[in-house]
Amino acid sequence: MQEVSEVNILVVDDERAQMQALCDTLKDQGFHTIGFNSGRLALDALRTGHFSLLLTDLMMPELDGIALLQAAQQIDPQLVCIIMTGNGTITTAVEAMRVGALDYILKPFKLSAILPVLTRALAVRKLRIENAALTHSLHEHTLALESANSELERARRAKDHFMATMSHELRTPLNAILGFAEILQMKLTGPLNPEQEEHVEIICSSGKHLLSLINDLLDLARIESGKIELNPEPVMCQALLKEVAAAMQVLAVGKGLVLDVHVPTSEVRLNTDRRALFQIVMNLANNAIKYTPMGSVTLDLSQTADGSNAAVCISVSDTGVGISAQDQARLFSAFTQVGEHGKGTESTGLGLYLSGELAKLLGGRITLKSEVGCGSTFTLTLPNMAHGHGV
Numbered sequence: 001m002q003e004v005s006e007v008n009i010l011v012v013d014d015e016r017a018q019m020q021a022l023c024d025t026l027k028d029q030g031f032h033t034i035g036f037n038s039g040r041l042a043l044d045a046l047r048t049g050h051f052s053l054l055l056t057d058l059m060m061p062e063l064d065g066i067a068l069l070q071a072a073q074q075i076d077p078q079l080v081c082i083i084m085t086g087n088g089t090i091t092t093a094v095e096a097m098r099v100g101a102l103d104y105i106l107k108p109f110k111l112s113a114i115l116p117v118l119t120r121a122l123a124v125r126k127l128r129i130e131n132a133a134l135t136h137s138l139h140e141h142t143l144a145l146e147s148a149n150s151e152l153e154r155a156r157r158a159k160d161h162f163m164a165t166m167s168h169e170l171r172t173p174l175n176a177i178l179g180f181a182e183i184l185q186m187k188l189t190g191p192l193n194p195e196q197e198e199h200v201e202i203i204c205s206s207g208k209h210l211l212s213l214i215n216d217l218l219d220l221a222r223i224e225s226g227k228i229e230l231n232p233e234p235v236m237c238q239a240l241l242k243e244v245a246a247a248m249q250v251l252a253v254g255k256g257l258v259l260d261v262h263v264p265t266s267e268v269r270l271n272t273d274r275r276a277l278f279q280i281v282m283n284l285a286n287n288a289i290k291y292t293p294m295g296s297v298t299l300d301l302s303q304t305a306d307g308s309n310a311a312v313c314i315s316v317s318d319t320g321v322g323i324s325a326q327d328q329a330r331l332f333s334a335f336t337q338v339g340e341h342g343k344g345t346e347s348t349g350l351g352l353y354l355s356g357e358l359a360k361l362l363g364g365r366i367t368l369k370s371e372v373g374c375g376s377t378f379t380l381t382l383p384n385m386a387h388g389h390g391v
């Protein structure tokens with residue numbers, strides 16, 4: 001509560017003597033008071049001064065208490081008003097409360113009657129000020145938040161645009177480099193000596209790696225901006241797994257690994273986006289080979305025909321380094337590599353994130369079972385709503 005001496009009370013009564021008497025009485029109680037015998041003069045004072053309470057007579061010529069109260073609240077919305085009135089005008093006093101007065105006191109009044117009203121009025125004034133400050137600060141915070149949000153949105157759009165444009169811009173010259181390197185490699189422009197052959201081989205393999213990185217970044221940009229377009233079509237899963245295995249065979253053989261494919265004899269057909277499905281299985285198979293020093297990698301296809309829960313499962317198992325339970329939880333975040341095995345120059349930690357997001361877009365999910373030192377099994381489960389006939 002404010003100290004009484006800090007409180008400025010504006011007293012307005014057209015009967016000068018009464019106004020003066022009230023001012024003096026309140027001054028004796030320690031209040032700061034200023035009195036006027038006209039509403040207009042009181043309003044002028046309100047415009048230039050700082051007041052906590054308005055104590056005004058109701059019936060006054062020129063500007064009555066209600067009009068004064070309304071004009072005063074326009075100037076200071078937190079101002080607390082108390083109406084002073086004679087017995088005959090109680091209905092009007094009630095009307096004054098309806099338009100914003102906090103209370104009314106009946107004339108003639110004793111100090112003992114007015115002090116509790118003033119105390120309550122000051123408490124209300126304090127609450128109004130606090131409330132206004134809170135509303136103001138809430139408003140400021142909302143504005144700051146809105147501006148931070150739109151700045152963030154702008155930055156996000158700029159980043160998406162940059163990633164998409166840069167990836168395109170990078171791919172074009174890179175394709176030219178790869179194309180011409182392949183022409184050299186195929187000796188279409190003449191023979192190469194062994195050293196030149198080795199150099200061209202390095203250009204090709206580094207270029208392909210860079211291209212796959214750029215493609216990953218392009219996918220990341222598309223996924224994050226929600227711009228991936230899916231084109232569902234009937235996909236023969238057996239054929240798709242065999243295609244992945246064929247593409248990965250060289251890599252597996254190069255590491256001395258056995259690459260197996262287990263598929264059921266009956267056809268497994270899924271209506272899905274072929275490119276996305278192929279990319280997921282390629283990523284999983286690529287990881288399995290990359291993180292398996294010896295042993296085997298197996299691609300498995302199965303389907304469950306359980307009514308509405310019918311699903312196709314594609315598992316990629318390896319006998320590799322395995323992943324600890326603690327690391328498994330964060331594997332599917334972008335740019336995440338765990339353990340020491342992934343941190344080579346060839347990896348960015350995007351593969352599983354992209355695969356997980358693509359799996360979600362296809363309506364499925366990837367689950368993982370793994371034991372450190374024994375190997376891992378990543379399983380992609382996709383719903384097969386119209387079992388045997390695709391989604």
Ligand SMILES: Nc1ncnc2c1ncn2[C@@H]1O[C@H](COP(=O)(O)OP(=O)(O)OP(=O)(O)O)[C@@H](O)[C@H]1O
Binds near residue numbers: 292318343
């Ligand atoms: N089959 C696996 N066995 C053991 N660890 C794995 C296996 N697959 C993934 N990991 C771990 O998960 C991490 C994330 O895999 P992810 O495919 O996202 O990235 P990456 O293979 O490192 O790079 P990128 O796929 O972008 O070239 C890897 O760095 C590796 O530590």
Ligand SMILES: [Mg+2]
Binds near residue numbers: 287351352
């Ligand atoms: Mg990977």
